[in-house]
Amino acid sequence: MPVIRVLVVDDSAFMRKVIGDILASCPDIEVIARAKNGHDAIEKVTRLKPDVVTMDIEMPVLDGLQALGYIMSECPTPVIVLSAAGSADVTITAFNYGAVDFILKPSGEISRDIDNVKDELIKKVKAAASVSIQKLGFIEEQDRRKIKGNKKEKSVHLKRAKPKKIVIIGSSTGGPRALQQVIPLLPPTFDAPVLVVQHMPSGFTRSLADRLNSQSRIKVREAVDGDIVEPGTVLIAPGDYHMIIKQQKINRETREVIALTKGERVQGVRPSVDVLLNSVIPIYGQRALGVILTGMGSDGYIGIRNLKSAGGKVIAEDESTCVIYGMPKAVIEQELADYILPINKIAEGIMQTA
Structure with a gap:
């Protein structure tokens, strides 16, 4: 070399x-x-x-x-x-x-x-x-405006409804730019919650969430402990915290809520895609969609393998658009991906699959 x-x-x-x-x-x-x-x-x-x-x-x-x-x-x-x-x-x-x-x-x-x-x-x-x-090109401001469109209010029933399905997105190196080509394309009426793990340190994930929220028609924010998992909302795991979901009684109804933990790093990272996926599977099973985008290493592979065993679906980013073909490669080489798509087709794939 x-x-x-x-x-x-x-x-x-x-x-x-x-x-x-x-x-x-x-x-x-x-x-x-x-x-x-x-x-x-x-x-x-x-x-x-x-x-x-x-x-x-x-x-x-x-x-x-x-x-x-x-x-x-x-x-x-x-x-x-x-x-x-x-x-x-x-x-x-x-x-x-x-x-x-x-x-x-x-x-x-x-x-x-x-x-x-x-x-x-x-x-x-x-x-x-x-x-x-x-x-690695520059993302032109006019391209962001085209993606953004007109921001619309989410309907009340969508916000309050208990979600029937869920989308988990994992990314690392190259992820901030990849997410900007996925999240802003989701409509405000998207009827599933989206949970994102992007490998970043504390303090940086909030800026990423704010940037995505300003570009998107769907609501995007950094997750906080106790957040209710709702359709039409994207929650990004805070840097240096594992994000999991658990069930909790709220107004006599069992709902899924976010829990943030300082558990041990998994494969050297916190937050971890594997940790989030493994908390989602017992609750959603085949109703979960896992999406693995660009990134170093293989975080997400174990969770995706477990998700497939539970009947869930998987989308992996194609090598042709990955900045680093590590995380998707681990999934694709083990034939765990139902769909292998370039980054500009991932949002469409999510809407058709979730």
Whole structure:
């Protein structure tokens, strides 16, 4: 396998050195240059043509978001954004501009403990190097407006009705952009609840939910403990919490409600698609639809296998549109998917199957 050539971009000389040293410690990675701001990054990307760029967001002269937009339009290159706590909205925008993934700096812009994310950084750089750049374009604002349409109020009976079926969506690397091509296409009259697990840290899933809600005709929000599972609502698992459903008596009627837990990480992640699916199966069984989108690893595979055994249906994203063909591949290779669809057909598949 060829050595992965990386450009490190950060306005802090300390961070450039530490990030560069972390990456250089891996024999499969070569740090070919470092850049101190967005303008410097653009010049070096154009001249050196790295395989992957790690990009800080907050920088003088030209910030990381502006540099990312230029790079993806003029010399497309896989970019991993390095975000500090509190920059969730900007990070979600970076995905719209074509970022592959992001790393959360442990303690702010100058993170002297950045070594704590060493393994994650190396793993994500390796994954980014394998991404087909054609799958990473900028999402134009007019395209979002076309998807959004006119937001409509949900009918009262739809909101209060006990759901007869449920949709579970799991995604990881590339997921924020994939979800923006699925959730906004669901109609406000969609008669099933949608529960989403997107691998993101605490603080970022709320920004993702708010962004999706602003683009969608269906209601989207970050889940809270005790939420009633209702048709026509999309609930996104909060970062760093497993989301499950359980049954509870409400006004003399048994309803399904959300429970958030700090249980052990599963396959290194929390929230976990497997954990959510395994809580859904005993309640919904064959009335559940599992949807697995782009992402590293195989989270969701065990839950999907159990869902199929219970008679549920499964949709997996086709390799042709996956940013990272990991999670769908685990499902597809074991012949667990009833339908294999490109991302632009997933919403239609959900509406026809659920």
